[in-house]
Amino acid sequence: MELLWQQARRNTLISWPEDVDRRLDILVRAATAAGENTSRSQILAALVTAADPDPQRLAETLRTYRLLHTDALTGDSQRDDLPSVRNPGPSRTRR
Numbered sequence: 334m335e336l337l338w339q340q341a342r343r344n345t346l347i348s349w350p351e352d353v354d355r356r357l358d359i360l361v362r363a364a365t366a367a368g369e370n371t372s373r374s375q376i377l378a379a380l381v382t383a384a385d386p387d388p389q390r391l392a393e394t395l396r397t398y399r400l401l402h403t404d405a406l407t408g409d410s411q412r413d414d415l416p417s418v419r420n421p422g423p424s425r426t427r428r
Contacts (some may be wrong), residue, residue, distance in 0.1 A: 336379065337382070338375065347377075351404075352405075352406040352407075352409070353406070355409060356406050356409050357373055357376060357377070357404070358373070358411055358418070359415065360376045361373055361376055361408045361418050362412065362415035362416055362417070362418050363415055364376065365415070365416050365418050366414075366415050366416055
């Protein structure tokens with residue numbers, strides 16, 4: 334039996350705010366703290382598959398995101414309680 338996460342891959346280019354990108358790194362670190370060996374792409378895939386495809390709920394989630402203030406994820410920058418994770422491949426540079 335083939336598992337969904339083992340299927341053929343498709344690359345997706347995502348452009349989003351830097352704070353959201355840092356949040357994804359925090360989620361990888363949190364999963365690592367829980368004993369999971371994971372990656373940014375697996376976290377994103379898990380979130381997409383867990384999302385409710387109901388149009389109204391999805392619209393509500395989207396509106397909630399669009400109303401977040403620029404400091405909404407500020408608390409994520411200092412998460413000394415989570416382990417550091419080195420991402421494989423070339424380093425991503427922050428602008």
